[in-house]
Amino acid sequence: MSQKQADDIRQSVRDSYAKVAEASDAGECCGVETSCCGVSADINSVHSTRLGYSENDLNHIPGGADMGLGCGNPRAIASLQADEVVLDLGSGGGFDAFLAAREVGEHGQVIGVDMTPAMVSKARRNAETAGFSNVEFRLGEIEYLPVADSSVDVIISNCVINLSPDKARVFREAYRALRPGGRLAISDVVATATLPDEVRDDPHLHACCVAGAALVDELQAMLEQACFTDIRITPKDESREFISDWVPGSGVEDYVVSAHIEAIKPE
Amino acid sequence: MNQCDKDRPVEDPLEQVRLLYTELAQNPEKEFGWGKGKENASALGYTGEWLSCLPDSVWESAAAVGNPFSLGPIHAGETVIDIGCGAGADACIAAMLVGKTGMVLGIDCTPAMITKARENAEVSGLPQVVFQVAEMTELPLTDSAADLVISNGAINLAEDKDTVLAEAYRVLRPGGRLQIADMVRDTSTGNSVCCRAEESWADCVSGTLEPGTFLFMLTRAGFVDAELVGFTAYRTATSTTGALFRAVKPG
Numbered sequence: 001m002s003q004k005q006a007d008d009i010r011q012s013v014r015d016s017y018a019k020v021a022e023a024s025d026a027g028e029c030c031g032v033e034t035s036c037c038g039v040s041a042d043i044n045s046v047h048s049t050r051l052g053y054s055e056n057d058l059n060h061i062p063g064g065a066d067m068g069l070g071c072g073n074p075r076a077i078a079s080l081q082a083d084e085v086v087l088d089l090g091s092g093g094g095f096d097a098f099l100a101a102r103e104v105g106e107h108g109q110v111i112g113v114d115m116t117p118a119m120v121s122k123a124r125r126n127a128e129t130a131g132f133s134n135v136e137f138r139l140g141e142i143e144y145l146p147v148a149d150s151s152v153d154v155i156i157s158n159c160v161i162n163l164s165p166d167k168a169r170v171f172r173e174a175y176r177a178l179r180p181g182g183r184l185a186i187s188d189v190v191a192t193a194t195l196p197d198e199v200r201d202d203p204h205l206h207a208c209c210v211a212g213a214a215l216v217d218e219l220q221a222m223l224e225q226a227c228f229t230d231i232r233i234t235p236k237d238e239s240r241e242f243i244s245d246w247v248p249g250s251g252v253e254d255y256v257v258s259a260h261i262e263a264i265k266p267e
Numbered sequence: 268m269n270q271c272d273k274d275r276p277v278e279d280p281l282e283q284v285r286l287l288y289t290e291l292a293q294n295p296e297k298e299f300g301w302g303k304g305k306e307n308a309s310a311l312g313y314t315g316e317w318l319s320c321l322p323d324s325v326w327e328s329a330a331a332v333g334n335p336f337s338l339g340p341i342h343a344g345e346t347v348i349d350i351g352c353g354a355g356a357d358a359c360i361a362a363m364l365v366g367k368t369g370m371v372l373g374i375d376c377t378p379a380m381i382t383k384a385r386e387n388a389e390v391s392g393l394p395q396v397v398f399q400v401a402e403m404t405e406l407p408l409t410d411s412a413a414d415l416v417i418s419n420g421a422i423n424l425a426e427d428k429d430t431v432l433a434e435a436y437r438v439l440r441p442g443g444r445l446q447i448a449d450m451v452r453d454t455s456t457g458n459s460v461c462c463r464a465e466e467s468w469a470d471c472v473s474g475t476l477e478p479g480t481f482l483f484m485l486t487r488a489g490f491v492d493a494e495l496v497g498f499t500a501y502r503t504a505t506s507t508t509g510a511l512f513r514a515v516k517p518g
Contacts, residue, residue, distance in 0.1 A: 003389050007382040014378060115378065115400055117285060138407075139376060144399040148408035 006165035009206060010141065013163045014116045017069075021093065021118035024067050025072045051242070052076055053099075061098040062130035064122070070096070071159035071209065071239065071258040079185075080104055084153040087177060088112040089170070089186075090160025092217035094123035094135070100156060101135045110179025111147060112137040143169040150179045157186045159258075162212040167219070171226040178265040184228065185260040189213045189243070190235060195255050208246050213256045228263035235259045280468040284424050287378050287469040290355060292379035295327035301470065301503045303330040308356065311448075311499055311509075313335055317360050322414040325387045326399035332420035332471070333448025333499040335359060339513065344368040345414040348438060350403045350431070350447075351375055351421020355384030355396070361417060362388070362396035366427035371396040372408060393407075411440040411447035418447040420501075420509070423474045428481075432488035442518030444499070447491060448499065452477045453508040469504040478510055 038178070048058060052073040058066065069092055079085060080103040088097045091112025099108045112122050112136065123137040125199055140146040142157075143166050150184060155174050164170050191213040205211040216233050223231045239258030246252065269503040274518050277481045291299065292498040302310075312334040318326065335357060340439050341347065341364040349358040353372030373396060384398040401407045403418075403425055416435045425431045435445055450471040468474050476484070478495045485493035501509030 003385045004382075007385060011378065011382065109388050117282075117376070117378075121279070121282075138405050139400060140407060141400050144397070144401075144407065145404060146399070146401055148409050 001164055003152075008164075008167040009203075009212075010115060012203045013207050016204075017092070017116045018118040020067060020069065021116065021122050024032055024064060024093065025122065025227045032203060047153065048095075057099055061095055062126040064092045065095045065098055067093050067095070067257060069093075069159065070187065070235065071189055071243070072260065074156040074158050074185050074260075075099055075103065075188040077185045077187075077260050077262055078154050078155060078156050078183075080108075084108045085151065086110045087147060087155045088172070089144070089145075089155060089157035090114055090163070091123055091137055092116075092119050094126045094137065096156060096158050097123070097135050097137070098130065100124070101132050104134065108133055108134055110135045111152075113140045113142060113145060113147075115139070115141045133256055143173060145173045145177050147177045149176050150182075152177045153179060153182050155182070155184050155186070157188065158208050160210050161261075162189050162214070163188065164205070164212070167214055168222045171222050171228070175226045175228060175265055180265055180267045181254045182264040184223075184261060184266045188238075188259060189256045190219060190233065190259040190260055191215045191255055192235065192257050193255050199252070199255065205247065205250075205252070210243075210247065210252045210256050216259070220260065223261075223263050228267070229266045230262070230264040232262040234262075279374065280424070280426055280474065283467070283469040288353065288375075289379040289518075290376040291328050291330065292377065292383050293507070299330075299470075301330060302501060303328070305333060308334075308502075311501065315359075317363070320391070321356065321359050321362065322387055322390050324383065325354055325356045325359060325391070326495070328383060329356040330420060330452055331356065331448065332501040332503075333511050335417040335448050336364075336444045338446035338496060338511055339444060340361055341365060341415060347371045347415045347417060348406065348408055348413045349373040350406070350416060350418040350435065351424065352384060352398065353377075353380045353419075355380075355387045355398060357417055357419050358384065358396050358398070359388060359391055359393055359413075362393040365395065367395055368507075369395055372413075373398045374401040374403065374407065376400065376402045382422070392452055404434060406434045406438050408438040410437055411443075413438045414440060414443050416447070417444045418449065420449055420471055422447065422451055423450045423471050423476070427472070428476070428484060429488065432490075436488045436490060439516040441516055443516045445512070445514045445516075447512050448509055449481070449512065450475045450501070450503055450507045451481060451510040453498075453506055454478075469498060472507055475507050478512075481512065483512075485512070485514045489516065491517050499503065
C-alpha cells in the first residue's frame, strides 16, 4: 500500500470519528449516519454493559466519554496494578483511559493517543471536567506513537488497530514503547474468514471496524515479527450479536468477531 | 446557539489553525492574504537548487516567513526536528542537508499537511525524513535526541509558547541549536494594539509576540545565546513582520 493510500484510509477514519465526536458534543442533533457508531448515551450504556463493563465502571467516568465505540473491555484482561503506566491506542473520548486511570491510581499514569483532533479535544475536556490529574491525551497516530522507548507497562486498545492501514508498524511501535516485561491487552475485531473484496474496499465498512480486520493468523505473524512472546488471540463468539448490529443486514458478523489480543515484550 | 450550525464561528485557536492550514494543504491556489509558494521562498533566500529539487506540491502549500537555513550550517548525519512542518519544504531541505546518515522529523497538528508532506518526501526520494501528526506542545521525540530544532512561522500559532520552547529545549542535546523564523509584532508601526479584536490567530497575527518577549521566553526555557538575528520582509498584517531567531541549549 502506498503512503497516499494509507493516508487516505486514515483520513476517511478521521472524518468518521470527527463526526461522531461532534455529534456527541451536540447531543446527537446532527443526525450523523452512524450505523456502526452509537451516539446516544442510553444506547451506549446498554452497549457497554454488553461488552463487559460494569454499572460501577459506567458511573465513574465523565459523561460523554463513553460513545459506545468499543468492541470489548481491554481492562478485563489487562490486570492493571497501582502505579502502572498505561498507553491507550486510539483513546477516543477517553472512556477506557479514565477507567484505567482509576485503577492505576494517582501515582500511575495513563496516556491516550488518538489521531482525530476532535476526539483529543473532547477527551481533554472530559478529563478536565472530571478532574483527572493522571491522564493525558496526545494527538498522534498509532503507527508513530508519541511516547519514549520502553516507557510503558501496559498497552490497551479497544477496537482501533483494525482501522490502521499498517498494523505491522503499530505492533512494532507498541513493542518499542513497552518496557521489557510489559504487556499488550487489546480488544479488537479479527477476521474469521477472508473478507470479500467489496467489503474490504468499502471505506464506510472500514471506519465501522469491519473491512480493516486482519485474519487471526496474520495478526499472530505480525506480533511474532515484532518480537512479542506469549501471544494469545482469543476470539469471542458472543460478540456476534453486537457486531451484527453495526451494519444491520450486511452479514458482516459472518466475517469478523471480537477478540482479546494479548502478548508480552520479553525481559 | 445550535451547535450543529456549520457556520458557527470557530473559537478555539488550534481549531482555527487546523482549518486554515487544511485549506492551504488542499486548495493552495486560493488567495490567503499572505505570501506563499516558490516565489515567496525565493524572495526569502531559498536557493534555486532547493526550489528546483523539490516538487511543486511542496512549494504550493509552503508559507515560509523567513529562511531558517540562513541561521547556520546543518551537517551531514545530524538529527533535526521541524516544529510545524506543514507540507514539508523545510524538513525536505534539512533532509537533503543531513543526508542518508542523518534523520529529520517533521511534526504538524494538521493531518492534511502531514499527508501532503509524506507524499512529497516519497516523491523526492528522501527516506531520512519522517512526518508525524503531533502538537508542538508534545514533541514525539526522546530527550536530548536532536542536534537542531527548526521552525518557520509556526510557534506564534501556539497558545502556550512556554511549553513549546520547553519541549524544544528538552529534545535538543546539550549544545544543540535552535534556528527559527517566526512572525513577531512590529513595534515600529505603533499600531500593535489598536486592531487586536479584528485580528486572526490562524493567520499569524494575534498570537505574535514582541521580539524582546520572545527572547525572554527563550532564556526562561533555558536557552543561552538567544539572539534576534534580523527581520524578514514577510508580513501577515501591518503590525507584524517575519523575524529570525537563534539560540543554543547549554552544552
